[in-house]
Amino acid sequence: MSYIPLIFLEVIVPLLILLGIGALLQKKFEFRLRPIANLVTYCFLPAAVFLNLYEAEIDIGLLGQLTLYLVLFIVIVTIFGELLSRSLGLGGGEEAALKNSISLMNSGNYGLPVSQLVFSANPVGVSVQILVLVVQNLLTFTYGLYNLRSSSKSLIEMMRELLRLPVIHAMIGAFALKFLHADVPRFIMIPIEQLAGGFAAIALLLLGMQLAQIEIRSFHRVIAWSALGRLVVGPGIALVLILLLGIEGVIAQSLFIASAFPTSRNTATLALEYDVEPELHAQVVLYSTLLSSITVTLVIYLSMQIF
Structure with a gap:
């Protein structure tokens, strides 16, 4: 059990320090966060995705196994969210908040930095997390928008938004260059x-800045159920699927850890944009992120013991 405090100290504490610095900076200087978020989305994140996928060695057979796992995981988690919201008698914005909070994970600002710390010596683990990140982006702008009842956007418009995401272009570019066995010139690779x-x-500083703007009001029951679904049930479903599909080693560890990440900050951003219970969505993100410091530590420990 002495390994758990070590994981918390070496993986979670550095993350919390950067979140805290971001929150303090935001309280003091009140940055405009939209330009910083655009900088992360259109510059830093695509570079990280491209580099990790370009340098990783992923077997085609394993890629098929990953795809099967991700499809099954998403289907089961979304069904669980649907059934839970019905059993609680939720409707409107509360229903959207619960379903999105369970199915949409913070695989970018939170998940990728954690994976880079855990798998610093094994890039395959980071590459698996990047594939999860891409799938989560696809899910956010399809299922996530559907839950918010965004009648202002047609399916074609949502697909156009997806295709404009730089992370999609970075992924396609990395896979294309690997398939063609093409080398990236050094003067391009350095930047x-x-x-x-x-x-x-x-990414972590930005997440801390965003969390600093969230006001804690009355504790809504959706917050508790969403935290349970995202941080406990999600990893439980992942563990069962990984064992049933026979996934092993670093890939199993990475998938299990990825399943434990907190609710995506995009749920709060989209809720604010479409005015669907924005305060509730924001509080769900805040509590989920804070509680994940405990649950992610435990999942990392279990992943190292089981796989």
Whole structure:
């Protein structure tokens, strides 16, 4: 059990320190967060995604296994969210908040930095997390928007938004270059490496700034159920699927850890944009992120013991 405090100290504490610095900076200087978020989305994140996928060695057979796992995990988690919201008698914005909070994970600002710390010596683990990140982006702008009842956007418009995401272009570019066995010139690779190296710190500082703006009001029951679904049930479903599919080693560890990440900050951003219980969505993100410091530590420990 002495390994658990070590994981918390070496993986979670650095993350919490950067979140805290971001929150303090936001309280003091009141930054405009939209430009910083755009900088992360359109610059640092695509560089990190491209570099990790380009340098990783992922077997085609394992890629098929990953795809099967991700499809099953998403289907089961979304069904669980649907059934839970019905059993609680939720409707409208509360229903959207619960379902999105359980199915949409913070695989970018939170998940990727954690994976880079845990799998610093094994890039395959980070590459698996990047694939999860891409799938989560697809899910956010399809299922996530559907839950918010966004009648202002058609399916074609949502697909256009997806195709405009730089992370999608970075993924396609990395896979294309690997397939063609093409080398990236050094004068291009150097700035990509430098941008990728800065992603984790900037992403966590930004997340801390965003959390600092959330006001804690009355504790809604949706917050408790969403935390239970995202941080406990989610990893439980993942563990069962990983064992049933026979996934082993670093890939199993990475998938199990990825399933434990807190609710995506995009749920609060989209809720604010479409005015669907924005305060509730924001509080769900805050509590989920804070509680994940405990649950993610335990899941990392279990992943190292089981796999």
